[in-house]
Amino acid sequence: MTVNNLHQHSKPGAGNQDDILLAVRGLTVGFGDRVILENLDLDVRQGEIIGIVGASGTGKSVLLRAILGLTPKQSGTFILFGQNTDQLKTAERMKIERKLGVLFQHGALFSSLSVLQNIQVPMREYLSLPKRLMDELAISKLELVGLSPDAAHKHPSELSGGMIKRAALARALALDPDMVLLDEPTSGLDPISAEEFDDLISKLRNTLGLTVFMVTHDLDSLNQACDRIAVLAERRVLTTGTMHQMQNNDHPWIRKYFTGKRAIRQWDRN
Numbered sequence: 001m002t003v004n005n006l007h008q009h010s011k012p013g014a015g016n017q018d019d020i021l022l023a024v025r026g027l028t029v030g031f032g033d034r035v036i037l038e039n040l041d042l043d044v045r046q047g048e049i050i051g052i053v054g055a056s057g058t059g060k061s062v063l064l065r066a067i068l069g070l071t072p073k074q075s076g077t078f079i080l081f082g083q084n085t086d087q088l089k090t091a092e093r094m095k096i097e098r099k100l101g102v103l104f105q106h107g108a109l110f111s112s113l114s115v116l117q118n119i120q121v122p123m124r125e126y127l128s129l130p131k132r133l134m135d136e137l138a139i140s141k142l143e144l145v146g147l148s149p150d151a152a153h154k155h156p157s158e159l160s161g162g163m164i165k166r167a168a169l170a171r172a173l174a175l176d177p178d179m180v181l182l183d184e185p186t187s188g189l190d191p192i193s194a195e196e197f198d199d200l201i202s203k204l205r206n207t208l209g210l211t212v213f214m215v216t217h218d219l220d221s222l223n224q225a226c227d228r229i230a231v232l233a234e235r236r237v238l239t240t241g242t243m244h245q246m247q248n249n250d251h252p253w254i255r256k257y258f259t260g261k262r263a264i265r266q267w268d269r270n
């Protein structure tokens, strides 16, 4: 899938049980004798936007990093694009890694590199392309996320919070991934920028057919962008479902999160 062959996909995602892009089974992750995730199962479906919620410190980022292979697991399996990641040879692993884009919490751009150079980091790692072509590709990614080419030669310190998130998203999209993993993409943004970012994610999903795994605390994002929500609690995915199903769930934390005062104010606004 490339930027040049954008095409409108039918509304993908929620509902297609057969098309599992990522299956996590029996995942256990811990640090020392502290277990963070225990025997966790989760399916991510092709083309959906799934929001991962849970109280602070429950292990949402740990889960994201474990999926990427950045945090070691103690047990469990990841079936990614139909392949067990434990059984991949180096070349196969690299092929799969290229299909994943990631936006870390706070953007995590390299401060000493320009926006253009930041977007080109994954290209340099995985592709061997002439500089002119990499420049063109990086500019096309900037356009894709709604940044003007003027931003290309700026450094992260010269960007607003919203621009940093967009630049980080452009970097996540550098290799035309099939799935992007976003860690709190709207945190720190004002409500208008956050809404614009949610719209951008939805648009990219609809046009590129991206699958989106999004860790978030943002009730607006969950409501407006996500097809499904997975709740992380008690070291596992406690439940998954639509916003409506969350609002009718009896678990005390889920009920408080989705029908507490903040949530009610949010529903009143909509």
Ligand SMILES: Nc1ncnc2c1ncn2[C@@H]1O[C@H](COP(=O)(O)OP(=O)(O)OP(=O)(O)O)[C@@H](O)[C@H]1O
Pocket (backbone or CB within 6 Å): 031, 036, 054, 055, 056, 057, 058, 059, 060, 061, 062, 063
């Ligand atoms: N490399 C590490 N070494 C030791 N402990 C870690 C490490 N990474 C994460 N943890 C611990 O794992 C727990 C879960 O962390 P994580 O960052 O995944 O939480 P989270 O659900 O994303 O929280 P938040 O919503 O506040 O971002 C925390 O207690 C954290 O201190």
